[in-house]
Amino acid sequence: MSTPLDLVFEKTRAENRAALIAYIPAGFPSQSGCAKAILTLADAGVDAIEIGYPYSDPVMDGPTIQEAAEISLKGGTGSADVFAALKTASSTGVAAVVMTYWNPIEKYGVDAFAKSISDNGGSGVITPDLTIEESGRWLEATSKYAINPIYVVAPSTGDARLAQVTSKTGGFVYAASVMGVTGARTNVSVDASELVSRVKKTTQLPVSVGLGVSTREQAKQVAAYADGVIVGSAFIKLLLSAKSEQEGLDAIGALAKELALGVREGR
């Protein structure tokens, strides 16, 4: 059975382009602001939205997403708000997934979390700190509720290990473009294209590149070799630096439109 996310990649492959995937933490810049940001991004033409589950100890994230997570947690964001944001996103017609560190899933209940993803129209979950060795119960749950278990691979991941990880993955493979934490960068490393080609030797799944993309030109470059382009910190920076919520929303809408052009110019 195909998830909305699977269908997005079928469509973008048919159109010979990459998908644009936007990341926004639940409860950021505020509970109502998050819903508005989701609608703005969907209107601007993103193909899929990742709802971040803000977490107290985000070891994979740079200062930008850390700051957004702290703001969100101070605003009291919990699991109910994450699923509400997911529902808002999926209701717009884009594919919607949650990105979360593992402990909130374990605390919520592994089976229950997968069920709530499905109940709120979600396609899957990206789990950046869940290794395949610790995934037994999670893969049972994602299979039971027909959602995509999305794993992250890195330039340091060896070929044998890549094959093991991608064999457990659904939806798309998340290729972290550089060794490091999240955040906008001037250059998306050459490691990214090498990693994508190594991943593609192990799987037919779409491969999306994240970590560091912030401009139309970068989106275009990545879209030349990847099936999806993931943008997170660049949107969050705009929301953090805006003088008002509306100014921030206008800015992310404008950036998303630019990026949507970029992912169509790569090939």
Next chain:
Amino acid sequence: MTIETSDVLGHFGQYGGRFVPEALIGALDELEAAHNAAKVDPEFQAELAELHRTYTGRPSIITEVKRFAEHAGGARILLKREDLNHTGSHKINNVLGQALLTVKMGKKRIIAETGAGQHGVAAATAAALMGLECVVYMGEEDTRRQSLNVARMKLLGAEVIPVTSGSRTLKDAINEAMRDWVTNVATTHYMLGTVAGPHPFPTMVRDFHKIIGEEAREQVLALTGKLPDAVLACIGGGSNAIGIFHAFIPDTAVRLIGLEAGGDGVETGRHAATITGGSAGVLHGTRSYVLQDENGQTVESHSISAGLDYPGVGPEHAYLHDIGRAEYRAVNDDAAMEAFALLCRTEGIIPAIESAHALAGALIVGKELGPQATLLVNLSGRGDKDVQTAAEYFGIPL
């Protein structure tokens, strides 16, 4: 009783394992291989033993504290004097082992986290000794509480980076060290200071500290002709405790008692007693007990002791707790400081506030077991670094 405490994936029952970004798997595999090779390499073991003999000052002695014991119902109390090690705590055991492994792996840079500063000082010391670049992450709050140790690390040539995210304590220092490691993993070894974190850290750090219990077991037997009735140690992440417990695990008649930091009292919520007051969860790459809320967010811990102020605990302790082989109790700030003062005045030994939690436990357990009992207490560190905190607590003008 034989307990198989770890499988090939680093599990202790349902605890342990690896919950880390894929970017770190290669480095963890490399470290695990280096550790496994070193364990059976006579040359490595001889090199480490020689360092311990000529640099650490091992074996550390045991001291019987008779005047202190008068306050513990008359039980016989023996202190394992890890406070007499070079750098003033047990932490040196682990850093020398890991520094040797770093050299074997061909890496030139180490990073470390520190709470009280004991591990940071030890890491900076080992780095200086072996010519490695050293960066220590320390919560901003802890740099204030432990300013003397910050200066020590700088004197030893380390760079100390104050961490301003989150609660600005040990937990956040570990987050920042892990971010550094993800970014610089090809050149850098993360010298984790306790028996937590992803596999192989809990097993490897325990292996470097188990010498504490191996020595103490022989020393107590030689002195008293029998095994102790109980072994006590303070627990933050749990490295000194697992170090002294490990050799006694098969001796099921010996009670193993870990003393957690009760802060203002477990019932107040302001504490760092992770096993006593927490629940199963994942933090910093391992599954264990965690102080967390209903959404799985880590809750800030509180303790007068910076070294115990951590909302997690090593997975082997979680396992020893669940199978009933070790017991874990909370000691409040006030009880720890009372024991701190008592050891100073009855024995002329100023303990680390961390270790004072174990001493406070001995005062209680001694009364429970009576005058026939022998207690072995790990005096994991000395209190020089705590003089300012203690002076503030007792109202001594500085």
